[in-house]
Amino acid sequence: MGKKKVTSTDIARAAGVSQSTVSMVLNKKYNVSFSKETVEKVENAAKELGYVPPKRKTKKGARQEKLLVIFCSNLTNPYYVMLLQGIESRAKEQGFGLFVCNTQRDLRMEERYLKMMWELRPLGIIYTCNPSHCFMDLLKELSEKIPVAVINNQNEKMSVDAVELDNSKLGRIMARHLLELGHRKVAYIAPPLTARQKQRSKRVEGFLKVYEQAGLRDQVIIKAAREEFDQDVALIDSEYKIGYDLTRELLQETRDITAIAGLNDMIAFGIMDALHEAKIKVPADMSVMGCDNTLFARMHKVELTTIEHFVIFKGRDACDIIMKKIASHHTQYSETPPISTYHVEYEPKLIVRGTTAYAKGKKKK
Structure with missing residues (x-):
């Protein structure tokens, strides 16, 4: 028996x-x-x-959904929506569906979603931001079973596939543009510059480096939001509110600046609205620039000078990496499965529009 x-x-x-x-x-x-x-x-x-888990029954002829999981930290910023658009356009071509995990920069939510992956078993995982450092071991473990790609900051060392971005270079391009227009005393407005969001600090560092090389480091005012802004990101107008509030605060402290740079386009929109409210004309009285070249940068009353770094293409590339990894797992050339790490990087480009001009008293040579 x-x-x-x-x-x-x-x-x-x-x-x-x-x-x-x-x-x-x-x-x-x-x-x-x-x-x-x-x-x-x-x-x-x-x-x-000696418990033995029961085998799951599957209906005869049932087909598993071709699913990709996307990790996002914030869906209030068009930057992430553009990344999703790029991923979805490529995934749709290949017959894949998407499952989006919006972590809202909450470590508990990110951990919960990551642990769900073992049961969900998607065919691939794409992070549209840097994974939290405390979960890198878990992500590396997942990547051994499920293809993973990260759209990340170039300065982060990762053992998974990445579509990279040199954030320091973006900051340098912004600073050079303002210096070429004669802006010597400027402000830079950013979200919280925490260790967890290192890519933000890299943009600021790149900006400061150029001004330092010009002997003007002490002419740059850095205003960054408090850390709790990241914790409340789902309950507020996100970066727009940071740009608006910190610009109002800045104007109470000084009017002795000729340009304000926002870490991204959403912050720049907040900056411009605060300046408009204070009856400061853009760009006649104050130049403003952002970064990311989101759709709204071309829809504002005054089109925004910004940095293009090909966000939608990055989403498509991340999806392509996943497809290549899936294909390599199904192609048996030898007894040993292939191991490959893909890295893609785009050269950022300055997009000059209507919100930057020569500083007062400075004329084009």
Whole structure:
């Protein structure tokens, strides 16, 4: 006579918990929180009793959905929407669907979504921002089973595939443009410059480096939002509000500047509205520039001078990387599966429009 099959009821009795708790723990339902002690009790009881998970039944002829998972930190900024547009256009061509995980820069949400990947088993994962450092080991573990691509800051060292961006270069291009127009005393407005969002600091550092080389480092005012702005990102108008509020604060402190740079286009829009409210004309009284060349940069009352770094193309490239990795997993050239790391980078380009002009008293040579 065969050995009796161990059930979740047996495990519940041995662990001293409810049958529903056993079911959720064993099925790794991460939307419910259990103490570490409870999880260990259930897992140890299952192991001691020799529990064998049941095989999942699939309907005959059922076809698994071709799914890609996209991690986003913020959907209030058109930059991320543009990345999604690029990813979706390529995924659609290849017959893939998308599942978007909006982490809102919340570590708990990012961890929860990452743990869901083992059960969801998508054919690929794309991060549209730098993964949090505390989850890099988990992401590397996932990448051994599921192709992963990251649209990241070039200065980050990663062992997964990446579509890269040199944020320091963006800052340098912005600074050179303002210096060429004779802007010696300027301000730079940014979201929180935290260690977790290192790409922001790189843009600022690049900007400062150019002014430092010109002997004007002390003529640059850096205004960055407080760290809690990132925590409340889903509840506010995001970067626009940062640009608006910090510009109003800046104007109370000084009027002795001729240009303001925003870390991105959304911040620049906030800057311009605050200047308009203060009856400061752009660009006659104050030049303004942003970065990212989002759609709205061409739709404002005064078209925004900005930096193009081909956001939609990056989304398409990240998707192409995933497709190449999937194809390589299904092509057997030898007994050893191929290991490859792709890196793509675009050269940023200055887009001069109507919000920057020569500083007062400076004329074109």
